[in-house]
Amino acid sequence: KAGVTQTPRYLIKTRGQQVTLSCSPISGHRSVSWYQQTPGQGLQFLFEYFSETQRNKGNFPGRFSGRQFSNSRSEMNVSTLELGDSALYLCASSLDRQETQYFGPGTRLLVL
Amino acid sequence: GENVEQHPSTLSVQEGDSAVIKCTYSDSASNYFPWYKQELGKGPQLIIDIRSNVGEKKDQRIAVTLNKTAKHFSLHITETQPEDSAVYFCAASFDDYKLSFGAGTTVTVRA
Numbered sequence: 001k002a003g004v005t006q007t008p009r010y011l012i013k014t015r016g017q018q019v020t021l022s023c024s025p026i027s028g029h030r031s032v033s034w035y036q037q038t039p040g041q042g043l044q045f046l047f048e049y050f051s052e053t054q055r056n057k058g059n060f061p062g063r064f065s066g067r068q069f070s071n072s073r074s075e076m077n078v079s080t081l082e083l084g085d086s087a088l089y090l091c092a093s094s095l096d097r098q099e100t101q102y103f104g105p106g107t108r109l110l111v112l
Numbered sequence: 113g114e115n116v117e118q119h120p121s122t123l124s125v126q127e128g129d130s131a132v133i134k135c136t137y138s139d140s141a142s143n144y145f146p147w148y149k150q151e152l153g154k155g156p157q158l159i160i161d162i163r164s165n166v167g168e169k170k171d172q173r174i175a176v177t178l179n180k181t182a183k184h185f186s187l188h189i190t191e192t193q194p195e196d197s198a199v200y201f202c203a204a205s206f207d208d209y210k211l212s213f214g215a216g217t218t219v220t221v222r223a
Contacts, residue, residue, distance in 0.1 A: 043156075106155050
């Protein structure tokens with residue numbers, strides 16, 4: 001079974017721009033979670049989607065948003081990029097809330 | 113919210129020796145404790161997990177122990193090999209979907 005895939009793998013943007021990242025979960029998985037990984041803050045939970053509904057959100061500003069489609073694929077969007085948004089953005093999928101999360105390779109975003 | 117502390121931040125071991133990483137958590141409601149291994153340029157890979165109704169779990173050279181009373185859990189790697197060199201993260205959660213991670217331990221296995 002194919003793992004979690006994320007596109008693009010690398011991205012360079014400038015301050016003020018917006019960016020959309022995509023995540024395709026493992027086939028059959030309906031829950032998708034997003035995490036931000038930085039050297040200073042480590043791995044931090046952004047939000048989780050299940051059946052196209054956001055079930056929980058981490059402590060991030062409203063510039064960070066996401067959505068999930070009927071095929072469970074998910075996108076996250078960051079508007080008005082700041083230098084501090086440079087990070088590895090990781091997507092994880094699971095069958096449901098009580099199941100193990102499997103991570104994708106991440107999208108590395110650099111904001112200049 | 114949940115706060116997970118992980119120690120040590122770096123660990124260097126001789127090939128064949130054991131490695132132990134310890135984590136403590138703050139929320140007594142947490143009931144799921146996975147461990148992830150992250151290699152350079154890759155996403156975290158689940159290596160073992162344990163739920164609160166179990167005190168210990170083993171998978172070949174890897175074992176995890178959980179002490180719910182003390183709110184700490186540990187990862188044990190025996191007979192370490194060079195391919196065990198990576199960053200290891202512990203995590204804790206109540207509902208599984210929202211993982212709170214430790215800061216990570218960089219493990220180096222010396223040949």
